[in-house]
Amino acid sequence: MADSRPVTLDLEGLQRLIDVLGEQGFTVLGPTVRSGAVVPGRVGSVADLPRGWGDRQEPGSYRLRRRDDDALFGYAADAIGWKAVLFPARELMWSGSVGPDGFDVRPGPGPSTYGEPPYAVLGIRSCDLHAVAVHDRVLAERTYADPHYAERRRDAFLVTVVCGDPSGTCFCVSMGTGPRADAGYDLALTELLDGQHRFLARAGSARGEAVLAAVDTRPAEDRDEEESEQVVAHAVAHMGRAMDTTGLRDLLYDNAEHPRWDDVASRCLSCGNCTMVCPTCFCTSVEEHTSLSGHDTEHWRIWDSCFTTDFSYLHGGSVRTSPRSRYRQWMTHKLAAWIDQFGTSGCVGCGRCLTSCPVGIDITEEVAAIRAAPGPRKEDAHATGR
Amino acid sequence: MPAESGTTLLPPAPAGDPMVPRPVRVESVRRETRDTVTMDLRALDGEGLVFAPGQFTMLQAFGVGEVPISISGDPARPDLLTHTVRDVGGVTGSLCRVEPGDLLGVRGAFGRGWGVEDGRGGDVVVVAGGIGLAPLRPVVLAVLAERAAYGRVSVLYGARSPAEMLFTDELDTWTAAGLDVHVIVDVADRSWTGRVGVVTELLPDAAFDPDRTLGLVCGPELMMRYAAAALTDRGVEPGRVRVSVERNMRCGIGLCGHCQLRGHLVCVDGPVFELDRIGPLLTVREL
Numbered sequence: 001m002a003d004s005r006p007v008t009l010d011l012e013g014l015q016r017l018i019d020v021l022g023e024q025g026f027t028v029l030g031p032t033v034r035s036g037a038v039v040p041g042r043v044g045s046v047a048d049l050p051r052g053w054g055d056r057q058e059p060g061s062y063r064l065r066r067r068d069d070d071a072l073f074g075y076a077a078d079a080i081g082w083k084a085v086l087f088p089a090r091e092l093m094w095s096g097s098v099g100p101d102g103f104d105v106r107p108g109p110g111p112s113t114y115g116e117p118p119y120a121v122l123g124i125r126s127c128d129l130h131a132v133a134v135h136d137r138v139l140a141e142r143t144y145a146d147p148h149y150a151e152r153r154r155d156a157f158l159v160t161v162v163c164g165d166p167s168g169t170c171f172c173v174s175m176g177t178g179p180r181a182d183a184g185y186d187l188a189l190t191e192l193l194d195g196q197h198r199f200l201a202r203a204g205s206a207r208g209e210a211v212l213a214a215v216d217t218r219p220a221e222d223r224d225e226e227e228s229e230q231v232v233a234h235a236v237a238h239m240g241r242a243m244d245t246t247g248l249r250d251l252l253y254d255n256a257e258h259p260r261w262d263d264v265a266s267r268c269l270s271c272g273n274c275t276m277v278c279p280t281c282f283c284t285s286v287e288e289h290t291s292l293s294g295h296d297t298e299h300w301r302i303w304d305s306c307f308t309t310d311f312s313y314l315h316g317g318s319v320r321t322s323p324r325s326r327y328r329q330w331m332t333h334k335l336a337a338w339i340d341q342f343g344t345s346g347c348v349g350c351g352r353c354l355t356s357c358p359v360g361i362d363i364t365e366e367v368a369a370i371r372a373a374p375g376p377r378k379e380d381a382h383a384t385g386r
Numbered sequence: 387m388p389a390e391s392g393t394t395l396l397p398p399a400p401a402g403d404p405m406v407p408r409p410v411r412v413e414s415v416r417r418e419t420r421d422t423v424t425m426d427l428r429a430l431d432g433e434g435l436v437f438a439p440g441q442f443t444m445l446q447a448f449g450v451g452e453v454p455i456s457i458s459g460d461p462a463r464p465d466l467l468t469h470t471v472r473d474v475g476g477v478t479g480s481l482c483r484v485e486p487g488d489l490l491g492v493r494g495a496f497g498r499g500w501g502v503e504d505g506r507g508g509d510v511v512v513v514a515g516g517i518g519l520a521p522l523r524p525v526v527l528a529v530l531a532e533r534a535a536y537g538r539v540s541v542l543y544g545a546r547s548p549a550e551m552l553f554t555d556e557l558d559t560w561t562a563a564g565l566d567v568h569v570i571v572d573v574a575d576r577s578w579t580g581r582v583g584v585v586t587e588l589l590p591d592a593a594f595d596p597d598r599t600l601g602l603v604c605g606p607e608l609m610m611r612y613a614a615a616a617l618t619d620r621g622v623e624p625g626r627v628r629v630s631v632e633r634n635m636r637c638g639i640g641l642c643g644h645c646q647l648r649g650h651l652v653c654v655d656g657p658v659f660e661l662d663r664i665g666p667l668l669t670v671r672e673l
Binding site: 096102103105108147256257288297299301316321329333336378 | 404406408411430448452478489637639640643644646649651666
């Protein structure tokens, strides 16, 4: 959709925005401070937002910090991300029971039958918005799609807020996924803190236009737009890290036996934290829950992690028994095989895998280490990527 | 973008939610070996299950779990779904204990098949190891259904021992119908008068014109690598040698991520792959 004319809204306008979304039937989710971290939560008023909180993120470390201003969105990427909103960690696929005519199978209810309201997400960063676009490709735009994801996604209202103060683990600029979103949102806000606390707002969809029309706004002035550019420029200049993606797919395919995999495997705990917080990791398993009588059974799809040995288990043993092979699988899938499978990288540069790694493994550093001493080019490896 | 569109013989995706199984009733069960049974299944809703040779289903033992199993039946009989299952774990063990009248669940058929029709007008070499003969049986039946369309057809079958051979009563029928059937076992017993060794040793016995041959290989991964190499050594183009790859699968429809083999999702891009698409990947350890 073509850009609508930008407007500004103040804190009362932001409150009105939350109210309008609630009136339209959305459950409004946004950043909240809980357990010492910025995490998604229900937001009913501006007071629920993390006013004056920032964060300090480094590999293996996350700390909240007090800001010297009243920014509501002054943190970087929230600690655990939004993946579970559209793609819950547990979802009932089907249930069944022994009946008079044999086994009675009932499909999983999905969001609408549950009476689950559509979600409005206030404050989703550009990196996470790109992750939603990745999930659209992986889960919705396929021969076989995930109907529950598609339904939640269709109904969700996404309000992105430009990331103005990235953390030490952020690298969205080098991945081309931030800090400002160009598309994929219903509303885009930039928080402006010079003088009067206000937001520059732009609609990205007809629904966004309609919501904005119900909020008290003023046409943006030149200085609002200039200040908005300053926010973006500041974020770009303060990226914690960068990943060089040039020829990355071929680099990783060529280097499946690089000694660096042994090095990272000596540090990796195979805990799976990175896969849980990664906004694009989508692998799942199915858990079978059966009553003691054996008469009733439920099939739950649950998030899974390629860091377990069970993940690749075949009769007789696992394909990937070593941590080396499992880290290689995760990183090579994310940065290389993903391109073959879905036409896009699986990494959006949010930095959560670095922050949440108990031993501080840094995916940008791992790529750089292989790039610094690559093995010979293997033509075979490329011919067979797809 | 993904090769999900496939190239050969993908029947349309079954209607309805692909994660929800259809109940089927066990019609008959035949014990093949100590640990392997073949079962015929019929859908309760009476709807047939159209499949291409080489495709698989997700077969459900209610209350126990679900596993991918190749279809071993006749593609001309969509009314009757046939599976040959080896007891190698909890779910397959449960499946091997079914009796006529029992109910199972089925999702599918899924995956990319052998594309046996690509062999029409030429020779076909089928190389199978152990339970690997099960997904190739539909190939043999499809060829027999239009025998005149194919040239020389060889079935090379290796088993661990005479007692572990599948479809023993059918092998003679296949010979009588004009197929060149050779069998070999790793370890003989007193009854065995045939050859002893590995299946690749049978290849010199097979008569085929490499320039117009389709080679179809299924068995343990190591066996497939050597059998496929033996076929290309005889001059068959790598694009005309196809292998069926096994990986952990939880969904069968390309969503769960378990069956990845680098850029491939084995359940939708395979399980059957041309050797030139997959060969080098099979030599990387723990890929």
